[in-house]
Amino acid sequence: MLNYQNKTNSLENRFTKYVQIDTQSDPLSETVPSTAKQKDLGRVLVDELLEMGIADAHLDDFGYVYATIPSNSEKTVPVICFCSHMDTSPDCSGKNVKPIIHVNYQGQDLVLPDDETIILKMEEHPDLKDQIGNDIITASGTTLLGADNKAGLTEIMEAAAFLVQHPEIKHGTIKILFTPDEEIGRGVDKADLKKLGADFGYTIDGETLGSIEDETFSADGAVLTVNGVSTHPGFAKGKMESAIKIVADVVSSLPADCLSPESTELKEGFIHPVNLSGSVEQAEARFIIRAFDDEQLQAYGELLDATVQNIIEDYPNSTYELKITEQYRNMKKVLDQYPQVIEYGVEAIKRAGIVPKQQSIRGGTDGSRLSFMGLPCPNIFAGEHAFHGKQEWASVQDMEKAVQTIINIAVVWEEKAE
CATH class of the missing domain: 3.40.630.10 (Zn peptidases)
Structure with a gap:
């Protein structure tokens, strides 16, 4: 040949x-x-x-x-x-x-x-x-x-x-x-x-x-949308609930020493924020979720949801939506x-x-x-x-x-x- x-x-x-x-x-x-x-x-x-x-x-x-x-x-x-x-x-x-x-x-x-x-x-x-x-x-x-x-x-x-x-x-x-x-x-x-x-x-x-x-990997994408409470910053005490800060709290609360691209290798998966945007009233974070095992992938999605729920409890007048969609398996x-x-x-x-x-x-x-x-x-x-x-x-x-x-x-x- x-x-x-x-x-x-x-x-x-x-x-x-x-x-x-x-x-x-x-x-x-x-x-x-x-x-x-x-x-x-x-x-x-x-x-x-x-x-x-x-x-x-x-x-x-x-x-x-x-x-x-x-x-x-x-x-x-x-x-x-x-x-x-x-x-x-x-x-x-x-x-x-x-x-x-x-x-x-x-x-x-x-x-x-x-x-x-x-x-x-x-x-x-x-x-x-x-x-x-x-x-x-x-x-x-x-x-x-x-x-x-x-x-x-x-x-x-x-x-x-x-x-x-x-x-x-x-x-x-x-x-x-x-x-x-x-x-x-x-x-x-x-x-x-x-x-x-x-x-x-x-x-x-x-x-x-x-x-x-x-x-x-098996892969999902996640979009977190947070609806906060916007007021004039000069009169915001006890009223404002910044969607930006809520999203930031969620991201910073995710494990840093594991479940992150910069701390994982081989068959270890992760939850990775790839885009942040928004305002005091509404903010959005986009994530990619990766694991080699489908059950583990689902568990990572549940962990992300639980993290959001835990954070949002400190903001009683704010709401959120977490939408997780399949990307590939x-x-x-x-x-x-x-x-x-x-x-x-x-x-x-x-x-x-x-x-x-x-x-x-x-x-x-x-x-x-x-x-x-x-x-x-x-x-x-x-x-x-x-x-x-x-x-x-x-x-x-x-x-x-x-x-x-x-x-x-x-x-x-x-x-x-x-």
Whole structure:
């Protein structure tokens, strides 16, 4: 089988092009997609897919990109989908990204030029120890990079181009799905799985080289709305009940030494406030709640409610509403029923010359919800690191290995078919 080689630097060219298109999603927006600018990248991707000769590539009204690489095998091969998301995190600006390629990294501190206080140090980014001699891509210090998940987009596009250019590589029908709004938990809200027509899928949205993730958090979102009592501050004694202070009391009363992102790891969950807004009369706090076990997730929601109730007792004229909504669930429940999806992914990673790392992810992917929608979908490494912040980085060589893994997945499924 031919191996993918990035001889013309097409991978870096694609990636640096994509990250310069601002696609930040907005959790407060009610539109689909949450920001129209995500479609700007969608249109670019469709144009490139059409130029490759993938004739059905299109962008729908909701901001999803669909495309099909037809089967060239005489076998009956399950239809495989490769999926990545186009949006970047609301946590850090994705506007005017200036990608920098640090060629032949040798372990030095990487000082980002537009804000020299942003420094990538090996002791703070342990995965850099495996990158000696590789080419590291960062932003310039004032924005995130957007490797989450434009690394995945790039790798799927590179693999698609390679398969189209090399019809001698046998594969079944391959579906491509690029989604909006994954970072705000809505990535597959409007995905049309009937139109997609895939049997199994792989999101390309992981971190460390060789990782394949078959387990995610289960996730809920929570919105706390507090209605306080507003009066003139000069005559407020015994009357005013500030909704802002009530919400602040709730947040400060949550455990700090546990159940918080900054104090948890491995299989530990958390309750995390992500947005505060409001006035004396009404204030709102938004939370994300995470656990690997659904029962534990429910217990965290109950703890949040109990905390609010305890605080509100000190404010007899104030009221609150706590609305908890499901976001996604741990995909392991589904994937355990289809072991071949993981087995073939592991085999594909091995064929790329990498040691596979089957593991859990302290987060979620579109694959979490796709799995429960009927498309079993683990997560494959994309080579993105330190995502959602200004220190985000990616390795060109790791991305090349991800491209080869995608190609290998298609080949393995064809080989195993009858």
